[in-house]
Amino acid sequence: MFGYVRPFQPELKCKDLSLYQATYCGLCRCLRRRYGLIAPLFLNYDFTFLALLLWEPEASFVPCRGRCHAGLLRKEPMCPDSPALDQAADQSVILAWWKLRDSVRDEGFWRGIPARILSWLMGPARRKAARRRPAFDRTVQSCLEELSALEGEGCPSLDRTADTFARLLQSAAPQEGARGRILSQLLYHLGRWIYLADARDDLEEDRLAGRYNPVAARYGPAGDDRALRLTMDQSLELIGAALQLGDFGCRLPVLENIIYLGLPRVEEAVFDGSWKEIKKQKIRRNDR
Amino acid sequence: MRDPYSVLGVSPSASDEEVKKAYRDLARRYHPDNYQNNPLADLAEEKMKEINEAYDTITKQRSGGASGGYQQGYQQSYQRTADPTYIRVRNLINAGDLNSAEQLLFEMGRKDGEWYFLSGSIAYRRGWLDEAMQNYAQAVQLDPNNMEYRQALAVMQRGAMGGYRPMGYSSAGCDPCTTYLCCSMCTPWGGPCC
Numbered sequence: 115m116f117g118y119v120r121p122f123q124p125e126l127k128c129k130d131l132s133l134y135q136a137t138y139c140g141l142c143r144c145l146r147r148r149y150g151l152i153a154p155l156f157l158n159y160d161f162t163f164l165a166l167l168l169w170e171p172e173a174s175f176v177p178c179r180g181r182c183h184a185g186l187l188r189k190e191p192m193c194p195d196s197p198a199l200d201q202a203a204d205q206s207v208i209l210a211w212w213k214l215r216d217s218v219r220d221e222g223f224w225r226g227i228p229a230r231i232l233s234w235l236m237g238p239a240r241r242k243a244a245r246r247r248p249a250f251d252r253t254v255q256s257c258l259e260e261l262s263a264l265e266g267e268g269c270p271s272l273d274r275t276a277d278t279f280a281r282l283l284q285s286a287a288p289q290e291g292a293r294g295r296i297l298s299q300l301l302y303h304l305g306r307w308i309y310l311a312d313a314r315d316d317l318e319e320d321r322l323a324g325r326y327n328p329v330a331a332r333y334g335p336a337g338d339d340r341a342l343r344l345t346m347d348q349s350l351e352l353i354g355a356a357l358q359l360g361d362f363g364c365r366l367p368v369l370e371n372i373i374y375l376g377l378p379r380v381e382e383a384v385f386d387g388s389w390k391e392i393k394k395q396k397i398r399r400n401d402r
Numbered sequence: 403m404r405d406p407y408s409v410l411g412v413s414p415s416a417s418d419e420e421v422k423k424a425y426r427d428l429a430r431r432y433h434p435d436n437y438q439n440n441p442l443a444d445l446a447e448e449k450m451k452e453i454n455e456a457y458d459t460i461t462k463q464r465s466g467g468a469s470g471g472y473q474q475g476y477q478q479s480y481q482r483t484a485d486p487t488y489i490r491v492r493n494l495i496n497a498g499d500l501n502s503a504e505q506l507l508f509e510m511g512r513k514d515g516e517w518y519f520l521s522g523s524i525a526y527r528r529g530w531l532d533e534a535m536q537n538y539a540q541a542v543q544l545d546p547n548n549m550e551y552r553q554a555l556a557v558m559q560r561g562a563m564g565g566y567r568p569m570g571y572s573s574a575g576c577d578p579c580t581t582y583l584c585c586s587m588c589t590p591w592g593g594p595c596c
Contacts, residue, residue: 273530
């Protein structure tokens with residue numbers, strides 16, 4: 115995805131930062147083990163959040179040490195394999211592959227070459243992931259198709275376009291029972307928020323390139339930051355309200371940090387134009 | 403029933419004050435105001451009930467008598483409207499059958515404040531917040547004296563300022579009062595530094 119869902123490190127306690135990092139490294143290792151050496155390219159903060167969210171609440175944090183993919187001589191604490199990591203890994207491969215197909219179609223022949231090569235290389239991994247999560251694969255495909263159809267016809271409704279991506283993310287969690295309802299509302303509004311943040315971030319670029327942008331279609335070419343922020347904040351409210359109802363065990367403090375501090379800060383940065391800087395910042399401990 | 407102390411997240415040896423504090427924090431967290439119109443309102447209500455019962459049990463055990471729990475009954479008390487179709491639409495929305503509710507509204511000819519309010523409620527339940535707010539605004543414009551419409555719009559307009567924040571997350575860098583307080587405590591001359 116896009117890396118919008120990240121913790122606010124200065125307010126993260128040391129133990130929570132270790133938990134976050136071990137989850138991130140664990141997801142990387144999980145991608146490598148399940149999908150081969152280039153799959154960790156698709157590692158990102160958004161799916162680390164998803165893994166934290168999907169983790170069984172009663173499971174405590176017991177990291178093991180594993181070799182880092184980026185520097186094979188280094189050993190890092192990592193979360194051992196778990197169903198939540200497996201699911202996040204499968205889903206990130208599926209979503210990344212479909213996004214690559216999207217850019218192949220949108221970019222034209224020459225500029226689409228890198229995406230075409232990468233999607234060709236990742237083809238077998240995606241087929242494997244789709245066999246493991248057939249329902250998610252189908253939803254991603256249909257939602258992205260719907261989205262590009264809406265974009266093609268220049269849809270003026272902010273909610274309708276955001277709804278496609280929101281439903282896509284919503285389908286990442288099981289829908290059954292009270293926990294399913296909580297997760298699905300949380301992920302729906304997270305998807306909506308990510309889509310709107312991305313649309314606002316691309317506003318200027320799309321305007322120069324003459325492309326469709328949902329924010330411009332709704333509020334006019336200059337956008338309307340006040341109205342857009344209000345509706346994004348409402349989604350954040352609903353994300354927080356859903357989080358409070360669920361049981362997330364020892365992962366709650368990290369999730370709270372991401373939702374109550376990380377997301378508002380990213381939102382702020384997207385609106386004041388400093389997002390490009392923040393995007394590059396790594397979430398890591400300084401003592402290594 | 404679960405152990406009342408574990409519901410409130412305190413140990414059985416906690417003082418009355420600690421129990422009260424834990425209870426208050428949880429009651430603030432799951433307060434119906436934070437879940438107005440929210441599709442998850444029923445889950446919050448269950449939590450609230452559980453917390454109230456736990457607190458009641460503990461206070462009864464400790465004092466052997468009266469309890470002072472948070473007992474403000476909360477119902478989604480909709481104003482009764484005259485038109486039977488609107489009542490059916492409201493019932494469908496409450497039951498979560500949004501498509502049928504929308505269909506019923508769609509078939510109605512006239513559009514008044516109630517019509518826009520109910521369309522807004524359907525949109526809100528779906529998570530279509532931009533359209534929900536447009537519909538609520540329209541409802542208030544058509545019927546400015548209706549408190550229900552005005553409240554629905556006000557909840558949406560408060561944005562990030564309303565709702566529950568856990569301890570330590572209340573100043574997400576945007577609350578001017580807290581920022582001022584922090585600044586004046588950090589600077590030796592006690593005034594704002596920025």
